[in-house]
Amino acid sequence: MTTSTDDLHTLTGAYAAHALTHEEVVEFEAHLRDCASCPQETRELVATAARLGQAEYDAPPPELKARIMTEIRQTRQLPPVGLHAQVVDLDERRRSRLLLGVAAAVAALAIIGGGISGGIAYRAHQDAQRAEAREAAVASVLSAPDARTVTASGPGGAHGTAVVSDSRHAAVFSASSWPAPASAKTWQLWVIDATGAHSAGLLTRRGDGTINPTYAKGIPTAGANFGVTLEPSGGSKQPTTKPVLLMPLQS
Amino acid sequence: MTGGQRRLRAVVGSSAQHAHSEGSAHAAVPVAAAGTPEALIAHVARGDERSFEQLYDEVGGQVHGLVRRVLRDPAQSEEVTQEVFLEIWRTASRFDPSRGRAMTWVMTIAHARAVDRVRSAQAATDREVRVGQRDYDVAYDEVSEAVESRLERVQVRRCLDGLTALQRESLTLAYYAGYTYNQVADLLSVPLGTVKTRLRDGLIRMRDCMGVEA
Numbered sequence: 001m002t003t004s005t006d007d008l009h010t011l012t013g014a015y016a017a018h019a020l021t022h023e024e025v026v027e028f029e030a031h032l033r034d035c036a037s038c039p040q041e042t043r044e045l046v047a048t049a050a051r052l053g054q055a056e057y058d059a060p061p062p063e064l065k066a067r068i069m070t071e072i073r074q075t076r077q078l079p080p081v082g083l084h085a086q087v088v089d090l091d092e093r094r095r096s097r098l099l100l101g102v103a104a105a106v107a108a109l110a111i112i113g114g115g116i117s118g119g120i121a122y123r124a125h126q127d128a129q130r131a132e133a134r135e136a137a138v139a140s141v142l143s144a145p146d147a148r149t150v151t152a153s154g155p156g157g158a159h160g161t162a163v164v165s166d167s168r169h170a171a172v173f174s175a176s177s178w179p180a181p182a183s184a185k186t187w188q189l190w191v192i193d194a195t196g197a198h199s200a201g202l203l204t205r206r207g208d209g210t211i212n213p214t215y216a217k218g219i220p221t222a223g224a225n226f227g228v229t230l231e232p233s234g235g236s237k238q239p240t241t242k243p244v245l246l247m248p249l250q251s
Numbered sequence: 252m253t254g255g256q257r258r259l260r261a262v263v264g265s266s267a268q269h270a271h272s273e274g275s276a277h278a279a280v281p282v283a284a285a286g287t288p289e290a291l292i293a294h295v296a297r298g299d300e301r302s303f304e305q306l307y308d309e310v311g312g313q314v315h316g317l318v319r320r321v322l323r324d325p326a327q328s329e330e331v332t333q334e335v336f337l338e339i340w341r342t343a344s345r346f347d348p349s350r351g352r353a354m355t356w357v358m359t360i361a362h363a364r365a366v367d368r369v370r371s372a373q374a375a376t377d378r379e380v381r382v383g384q385r386d387y388d389v390a391y392d393e394v395s396e397a398v399e400s401r402l403e404r405v406q407v408r409r410c411l412d413g414l415t416a417l418q419r420e421s422l423t424l425a426y427y428a429g430y431t432y433n434q435v436a437d438l439l440s441v442p443l444g445t446v447k448t449r450l451r452d453g454l455i456r457m458r459d460c461m462g463v464e465a
Contacts, residue, residue: 007444013451018366019425019432043351043465045451048458050358052426055403056316060332064315065307068333069300072340077298080344207370 012038016045021208023176137215141165141172152247154228155179158209164249166221171249173200173226175211181230187211188235190227190243193220197227202235224249288353296343303340310354311336314361321365321429331368335361351465362426369429410460418453421446 008031014020015028032038141147144165154160158178164171173189181187187203200216216226227243229236284290288310294302314335319328338360346356411419417439424435425446436446457463 007447010444010447010451013449013454014425014432014447016454017422017425017450018363019430019435019450021431021433040465041455044458044463045454046359047351047355047465048454048461048463049362049426050352050355051403051461051463052407052457053317053358053362054313054354055407056320057312057401057404058316058319058328059312060315061329064329064332065304065311068307068336069304071333071337072300072303075337075340077296078341078344080296 009035009038012042012045015042016049018049022206023208023210026176026210137170137217138172138213141168141170141215144168144170150247150249152226152245154245158245160211160226160228160245160247162226162247162249164219166219166250168217169219169221170215170217171219171226172213172215173203173211174213175203175245177209178203178205178211179209180205184233185230186233186235188229188231188239189214189216190229190239191216191219192225192227192243192246193223197239199235199237200226202231203228219249222250288357289348292339292343292346292353292356293348295340296346303336306339307336310357314357317358317361318365320427321362322368327368331364332361335364338364366429370431406461407457410457413460414453414456415449417441417445418449418456421449422453422457425450 008028011020011024011028011031015025020028032042141163144167146167147163147165150162150164152160154175156177156179158175160173160175162171162173178187187205189200189203190197191200192198198218201214203214204212206212226245226247226249227239228245229239229241229243231240286305288306291302291306291309295306311332315328315332318331318335319325322328322331335357339357346353411422414422420439421432421435424430424438425432430438432446432450433443435450436443439446
């Protein structure tokens with residue numbers, strides 16, 4: 001759902017209370033960049049909401065601590081974000097705004113502090129380690145000096161966005177307002193060029209219709225396209241249906 | 252609250268100690284008094300398990316308390332509390348003290364994870380919203396041994412009482428029950444725009460009442 005700019009101003013409270021859908025969060029965070037007064041108010045309301053939380057208290061069961069301590073010893077920590085490098089790199093407005101939809105999901109560009117964007121990142125991936133690998137892969141594309149965005153329409157007015165880095169031979173696909181696949185079917189992403197179609201994996205669609213950022217490597221530097229087809233669950237080796245989206249990755 | 256936390260306040264209150272902050276890898280970290288959540292998280296970011304443990308001791312009850320408040324179910328609350336602390340461990344390097352307090356960061360993660368769990372449970376039941384089934388009244392009297400958070404709770408309650416009924420209901424349903432504002436609008440049978448503005452002006456009034464600074 002697209003919200004007018006006037007409405008976006010008033011979403012600070014709903015945002016702070018985590019009462020927005022994922023798509024609205026992305027939209028709101030994009031708006032924060034252009035809105036002079038919003039970040040301050042948002043920070044204050046996020047802090048206020050946190051105070052409501054701090055007033056709650058319930059001692060956790062004693063065994064939980066041991067479990068958590070064991071688990072952190074097996075869990076790799078994220079490195080600090082190269083936030084400045086990335087933001088400076090992507091300073092051009094149109095591009096950075098388009099990137100934002102992708103970036104919000106991977107916390108590569110934190111807008112209002114680690115908590116919230118980091119939260120979205122985690123929400124998108126339950127498996128921490130896979131998430132980490134994907135986050136690193138996606139971030140490597142987003143932060144590439146030659147990163148650029150390409151967009152195309154998908155089925156039923158869906159918006160597909162790709163961030164492409166020719167120097168890294170890699171691209172990231174994401175989309176919003178994407179329809180759910182028919183039952184026992186799945187959406188599959190392909191890199192299609194003169195040599196044929198190569199699977200770039202199955203797309204994960206969230207309940208709000210957004211497609212998780214999907215990383216594809218080995219992108220040819222000319223004549224490559226992203227294509228999305230409907231395939232039987234588990235995916236196919238080669239496309240079995242006509243692409244519902246076809247996106248040239250090079251002009 | 253734990254004795255540890257009381258001690259900590261005493262330290263913070265008495266002098267600007269920053270025993271652990273020299274040689275800080277984080278140039279951006281303002282001088283954080285030893286033992287504050289800010290200082291602990293800076294150490295956690297460098298892989299310090301003892302600081303992590305200390306942080307858990309200091310804030311575990313509040314994290315678990317909030318998660319439990321939203322989810323109710325003890326087993327799920329435990330799982331989510333575990334997720335929250337793992338996320339704190341994994342992402343400690345992303346905490347930026349120039350953008351807000353450490354407790355804001357921690358409680359924001361806790362609330363986000365709890366709400367995620369509510370939403371994924373909703374998705375699992377085909378987005379069936381059990382209108383009216385959920386007891387969303389603020390249960391002020393849940394058992395809590397923690398003096399400090401009880402004081403905090405008294406303040407929250409006092410400030411909630413200062414809201415209009417619609418502000419209070421909107422905020423309670425969104426924050427404590429984990430509903431989206433669309434769902435809140437459905438539950439209260441009011442337009443979407445009304446819920447948006449009530450959440451905003453309700454939180455603004457809470458901010459002023461509790462004297463919150465970003």
